[in-house]
Amino acid sequence: xxxxxxxxRKEFDRFPALHNVSLDIHSGELIxxxxxxxSGKTTLLRLIAGLETPTDGSIYFGPEDASLKSxxxxxxxxxxxxxxxxxxxxxxxxIGFGLKVxxxxxxxxxxxxxxxxxxxxxxxxxxxxxNRYPNQLSGGQRQRVALxxxxxxxxxxxxxxxxxxxxxxxxxxxLRRWLREIHDTTGHTTVFVTHDQExxxxxxxxxxxxxxxxxxxVGTADDAYDRPNSPFVYGFIGxxxxxxxxxxxxxxxLADRTVGLQVNDVPDGNASLYFRPHDITLLDGCGGCIAGTxxxxxxxxxxxxxxxxxxxxQHRVEIELPIEHVAAERSRIAFRPTRWKxxxxxxxxxx
Amino acid sequence: MTYAPTRWRFRQPSVIPGFGPALGFTIxxxxxxxxxxxxxxxxxxxxxxxxxxxxxxxxxxxxxxxxISFGASLIAAIVNVVFGTLxxxxxxxxxxxxxxxxxxxxxxxxxxxxxxxxIALAAIxxxxxxxxxxxxxxxxxxxxxxxxxxxxLIFVGLPFVVRTVQPVMEExxxxxxxxxxxxxxxxxxxxxxxxxxxxxxxxxTGFALSFARAVGEYGSVIFIAGNIPYVSEIxxxxxxxxxxxxxxAGATAIAAIMLVISFFMLFAINLVQTWSRxxxxxxx
Amino acid sequence: xxxxxxxxxxxxxxxxxxxxEKIKPRDGKRPNPVSxxxxxxVALTGLALAFLALVLLLPLLAVFVEAFRKGPAEFFLSLxxxxxxxxxxxTLTVAAIAVPLxxxxxxxxxxxxAKFEFKGKAFLTxxxxxxxxxxxxxxxxxxxxxxxxxxxxxxxxxxxxxxxxFALPGIVLATMFVTFPFVARELIPLMQEQGTSEExxxxxxxxxxxxxxxxxxxxxxxxxxxxxVLLCNARxxxxxxxxxxxxxxxxxxxxTMPLHVEILYNEYNFVxxxxxATLLAGLALVTLVLKSILExxxxxxxAASAKH
Numbered sequence: 001x002x003x004x005x006x007x008x009r010k011e012f013d014r015f016p017a018l019h020n021v022s023l024d025i026h027s028g029e030l031i032x033x034x035x036x037x038x039s040g041k042t043t044l045l046r047l048i049a050g051l052e053t054p055t056d057g058s059i060y061f062g063p064e065d066a067s068l069k070s071x072x073x074x075x076x077x078x079x080x081x082x083x084x085x086x087x088x089x090x091x092x093x094x095i096g097f098g099l100k101v102x103x104x105x106x107x108x109x110x111x112x113x114x115x116x117x118x119x120x121x122x123x124x125x126x127x128x129x130x131n132r133y134p135n136q137l138s139g140g141q142r143q144r145v146a147l148x149x150x151x152x153x154x155x156x157x158x159x160x161x162x163x164x165x166x167x168x169x170x171x172x173x174x175l176r177r178w179l180r181e182i183h184d185t186t187g188h189t190t191v192f193v194t195h196d197q198e199x200x201x202x203x204x205x206x207x208x209x210x211x212x213x214x215x216x217x218v219g220t221a222d223d224a225y226d227r228p229n230s231p232f233v234y235g236f237i238g239x240x241x242x243x244x245x246x247x248x249x250x251x252x253x254l255a256d257r258t259v260g261l262q263v264n265d266v267p268d269g270n271a272s273l274y275f276r277p278h279d280i281t282l283l284d285g286c287g288g289c290i291a292g293t294x295x296x297x298x299x300x301x302x303x304x305x306x307x308x309x310x311x312x313x314q315h316r317v318e319i320e321l322p323i324e325h326v327a328a329e330r331s332r333i334a335f336r337p338t339r340w341k342x343x344x345x346x347x348x349x350x351x
Numbered sequence: 352m353t354y355a356p357t358r359w360r361f362r363q364p365s366v367i368p369g370f371g372p373a374l375g376f377t378i379x380x381x382x383x384x385x386x387x388x389x390x391x392x393x394x395x396x397x398x399x400x401x402x403x404x405x406x407x408x409x410x411x412x413x414x415x416x417x418x419i420s421f422g423a424s425l426i427a428a429i430v431n432v433v434f435g436t437l438x439x440x441x442x443x444x445x446x447x448x449x450x451x452x453x454x455x456x457x458x459x460x461x462x463x464x465x466x467x468x469x470i471a472l473a474a475i476x477x478x479x480x481x482x483x484x485x486x487x488x489x490x491x492x493x494x495x496x497x498x499x500x501x502x503x504l505i506f507v508g509l510p511f512v513v514r515t516v517q518p519v520m521e522e523x524x525x526x527x528x529x530x531x532x533x534x535x536x537x538x539x540x541x542x543x544x545x546x547x548x549x550x551x552x553x554x555x556t557g558f559a560l561s562f563a564r565a566v567g568e569y570g571s572v573i574f575i576a577g578n579i580p581y582v583s584e585i586x587x588x589x590x591x592x593x594x595x596x597x598x599x600a601g602a603t604a605i606a607a608i609m610l611v612i613s614f615f616m617l618f619a620i621n622l623v624q625t626w627s628r629x630x631x632x633x634x635x
Numbered sequence: 636x637x638x639x640x641x642x643x644x645x646x647x648x649x650x651x652x653x654x655x656e657k658i659k660p661r662d663g664k665r666p667n668p669v670s671x672x673x674x675x676x677v678a679l680t681g682l683a684l685a686f687l688a689l690v691l692l693l694p695l696l697a698v699f700v701e702a703f704r705k706g707p708a709e710f711f712l713s714l715x716x717x718x719x720x721x722x723x724x725x726t727l728t729v730a731a732i733a734v735p736l737x738x739x740x741x742x743x744x745x746x747x748x749a750k751f752e753f754k755g756k757a758f759l760t761x762x763x764x765x766x767x768x769x770x771x772x773x774x775x776x777x778x779x780x781x782x783x784x785x786x787x788x789x790x791x792x793x794x795x796x797x798x799x800x801f802a803l804p805g806i807v808l809a810t811m812f813v814t815f816p817f818v819a820r821e822l823i824p825l826m827q828e829q830g831t832s833e834e835x836x837x838x839x840x841x842x843x844x845x846x847x848x849x850x851x852x853x854x855x856x857x858x859x860x861x862x863x864v865l866l867c868n869a870r871x872x873x874x875x876x877x878x879x880x881x882x883x884x885x886x887x888x889x890x891t892m893p894l895h896v897e898i899l900y901n902e903y904n905f906v907x908x909x910x911x912a913t914l915l916a917g918l919a920l921v922t923l924v925l926k927s928i929l930e931x932x933x934x935x936x937x938a939a940s941a942k943h
Contacts, residue, residue, distance in 0.1 A: 135632030464873025567770025
């Protein structure tokens with residue numbers, strides 16, 4: 001089921017949570033909404049589910065305007081961060097609930113509901129636990145039950161709100177792999193919310209990076225990591241170093257010297273240079289480079305992370321060096337980014 | 352390597368002082384004011400002997416009074432479960448002007464002396480009272496009938512249900528209701544299949560507390576009941592009557608029966624809570 | 636021990652924060668999926684309010700209306716009676732003895748139960764709650780059996796000139812019995828929530844046991860204590876059944892206010908009965924107001940589990 005979000009705006013008591021968001025989700029896709037808290041990712045997910053009503057705009061499921069439908073009619077599977085299992089029902093009763101509350105002829109007979117619940121329980125690898133109560137399960141098991149419950153109604157879209165947020169790291173990694181497998185077998189269009197970039201990049205076909213109620217970038221994990229299209233995405237995904245620079249005639253200047261990099265799509269004026277600590281090359285001489293003195297140096301796994309003071313002590317950038325490099329304190333290092341991006345600073349209207 | 356068995360100890364070691372004196376005082380005071388006087392009932396009842404006790408307990412007037420007390424309490428507790436849950440729901444879920452005031456007013460039966468409630472209810476439900484005069488043309492008599500007992504017991508028992516159910520209702524996770532909605536449940540289905548079953552332990556506890564209080568209630572009932580033997584005479588009143596006749600044995604027998612039943616109720620409440628906590632992870 | 640307590644507390648904080656976040660303001664054209672339609676809300680609220688009006692408001696109103704049925708002059712006249720005054724005096728005296736005693740007991744019992752781990756703690760807590768599940772009439776009866784003519788103790792005390800039944804001591808004892816758990820059951824959950832880390836900190840800084848209690852524990856429980864005392868006092872002044880059994884109803888001597896209401900009512904002196912009742916109803920209203928203020932302002936410092 002394709003899901004199309006068209007110019008959706010959402011305000012809570014005049015407080016804008018989403019500004020004019022548009023997004024196309026393809027059928028069968030596993031997509032991640034990634035952003036810090038307050039970025040509007042959960043609101044967007046709840047709008048798709050019908051748990052919230054958009055202030056403006058509409059949401060299409062295939063050709064049909066779903067925003068006219070209530071949450072009950074929308075037929076979405078929603079998985080909550082804290083599971084939201086029904087505590088007084090057994091695992092099998094939880095999973096069968098969505099079928100049990102159907103009306104008239106749509107409601108399968110009891111033995112069929114039970115059979116379906118057991119099948120799903122098998123799918124989520126919890127066979128044999130059907131008569132337990134949620135209270136008797138571990139966090140990871142509860143979340144599997146919650147997913148089985150959401151899938152029982154054969155949802156058109158599967159929506160997961162920080163599904164692994166309440167679990168510890170080990171279980172989290174395990175469930176992440178498992179969710180991908182389930183998705184590949186069942187082929188549900190799936191949208192999940194997370195603030196964990198590792199989770200989003202590893203799991204999703206496409207990542208939607210959100211900030212302050214807006215979509216910053218939509219793309220594959222490679223797009224988001226290698227080709228960030230905004231300072232926010234650069235800063236939010238992966239490690240990055242930034243320096244204030246100036247662009248003059250396509251040449252990038254750091255204070256009074258050139259860096260040795262050229263841009264042609266950035267207007268003259270103040271800008272910021274972004275690069276990843278490991279996307280650099282060391283230089284011996286400095287005919288166009290970034291040079292600084294080593295402030296701190298520490299070993300991180302197989303590499304050496306070095307913090308350089310650039311331009312006196314005004315700015316610090318982090319770069320990654322081979323472990324053999326001594327990087328003695330106060331020694332001078334010159335380098336040039338190999339992969340980088342320059343974003344012009346926002347125009348100061350008072351200037 | 353061998354492990355020494357952990358020594359049985361009465362209390363965990365603690366640096367905080369005063370355990371001995373505090374516990375000693377507590378037990379002494381508890382014994383003097385509550386336990387020793389209460390055990391007097393057991394001793395007196397035992398002194399009657401089994402046949403003596405049985406004769407007093409199965410006295411027709413006693414049985415009838417117990418039946419009236421327990422029957423009226425049961426009906427009142429059921430009414431309170433229905434309306435108490437409704438009141439709790441409205442107070443927890445809806446916002447309307449005066450909600451705080453009404454929330455506070457629910458405790459009125461805890462604060463208002465029972466004798467005051469009794470005479471007020473009698474005045475309202477008397478044939479010439481505000482409500483009594485409305486009901487009289489319909490042929491319904493409340494004051495001085497068993498119906499009056501029920502009315503008084505509804506008054507005293509209401510806050511028990513509301514105050515037991517209300518906090519549990521406040522803790523209901525909205526997620527769970529949203530989950531039911533995404534699974535296609537209508538609001539009514541969500542309330543009936545998800546919310547109410549979740550509240551059941553609290554509702555049962557509220558019912559039991561309201562019932563237990565009603566069974567023992569005296570002050571608010573005697574003014575409105577009419578106190579006609581075999582018709583509207585409650586067990587606590589019969590105890591008082593037996594005492595006034597200096598029939599201590601008779602009073603003791605009725606009291607012993609009531610105590611046994613209340614302790615059984617108390618035990619049942621604990622059982623429900625323990626069971627619910629073990630199974631679902633929450634009680635009331 | 637200390638670490639563990641802090642850990643539990645932070646977990647509880649997280650949970651409650653998560654819950655608060657759930658309640659989000661809503662707007663929009665469709666009804667809120669986790670609430671009822673507007674019509675249903677109005678109907679349910681209306682039904683609940685009508686029930687409360689009938690069950691709670693009407694009786695309260697009736698007390699005042701009946702008291703002023705023959706005008707304010709008659710109201711004040713009927714209050715101005717030596718027997719009424721002595722009933723008021725007796726009620727105040729009884730509360731002034733019973734409440735402080737149960738206050739001391741409540742604090743000491745809560746200290747023993749909440750600050751220490753020992754075997755049989757749950758059982759002891761149940762025993763403290765016992766008077767709540769005993770009929771007030773039986774609460775009076777136990778003292779009649781203990782000190783009455785048929786007992787060993789009563790006549791023996793009488794030979795020394797000590798009257799228990801049908802006298803002040805009996806009334807005080809019966810009142811203490813029925814109000815016994817109020818302070819303790821308010822303080823126990825509150826002090827359990829607070830744990831022992833603050834006391835341990837004070838002791839480690841060199842404070843004595845008394846100093847620790849006085850400067851650390853007491854300030855932490857003062858609002859909860861006040862709350863318990865308030866409820867204890869309301870019940871002490873309003874108790875009817877238990878006191879009725881032990882008092883002997885001697886006018887001007889062993890009649891408390893609630894008993895005096897009964898006597899006046901049974902003498903068909905309705906205006907006077909309701910006039911005295913207004914005083915008790917006023918006490919109830921003041922109690923409710925103070926209770927609400929305490930819950931509103933110091934809700935966090937009053938154990939929620941002890942609302943009664």
